[in-house]
Amino acid sequence: MLRKMLALSFWLMTLTPISHATNDNPQVRIDTNMGSFTIELYQEAAPVTVANFLRYVDEGFYDKTIFHRIIKRFVVQGGGYDTNKVKKETHPPIINESHNRLYNERFTVAMARTEDPNSASSQFYINMRMNSALDARMGRVGYTVFGSVIDGREVVSDMSYVATHTFAGMEDFPIEPVVLLKAERIK
Numbered sequence: 001m002l003r004k005m006l007a008l009s010f011w012l013m014t015l016t017p018i019s020h021a022t023n024d025n026p027q028v029r030i031d032t033n034m035g036s037f038t039i040e041l042y043q044e045a046a047p048v049t050v051a052n053f054l055r056y057v058d059e060g061f062y063d064k065t066i067f068h069r070i071i072k073r074f075v076v077q078g079g080g081y082d083t084n085k086v087k088k089e090t091h092p093p094i095i096n097e098s099h100n101r102l103y104n105e106r107f108t109v110a111m112a113r114t115e116d117p118n119s120a121s122s123q124f125y126i127n128m129r130m131n132s133a134l135d136a137r138m139g140r141v142g143y144t145v146f147g148s149v150i151d152g153r154e155v156v157s158d159m160s161y162v163a164t165h166t167f168a169g170m171e172d173f174p175i176e177p178v179v180l181l182k183a184e185r186i187k
Helices: 003-016 047-061 153-159
Strands: 027-032 033-042 065-071 075-082 108-111 124-128 145-151 164-167 170-174 179-185
Touching: 027 047, 033 047, 033 153, 047 145, 047 179, 145 153
Parallel strands: none
Antiparallel strands: 027 033, 027 179, 033 145, 065 075, 065 170, 065 179, 075 124, 108 124, 108 145, 164 170
């Protein structure tokens, strides 16, 4: 019996991508047209990134935006375009915090950016697998992980399987809109 309990405990630990969860971490609920999920934010490991994300949440910036880049078994990305597929104006970019010992593991949340490491503003993505190529390592700057989906993972998984096409030069754009209806701080 003890062996079964230990095996179950080990298996459950592998389902949680990182162990930076504390009772003090903020949480944000994301309501979409496909269901809701909750993100826990790791403010101690990525203070600038979390403050930036919460600023957008508190301003209602993410409400009625779309997930515009969905690549099956890779990432689900949103936070940059409204439901009319128009790019939204953002605050200035933030510094990169990718050397924070958080990794692009399954169901972690990270900031999207351009080739410039310090170009992240509002767009974020959810990892649908272990994406170690996106991590900071060996002197290379990565993409800043700042949270993890802690509830509603099945919703995010379903989102990752929608059909996509190329739209206005953007590849992996959902044919049927995946809409972020509301993002709100719940803790």
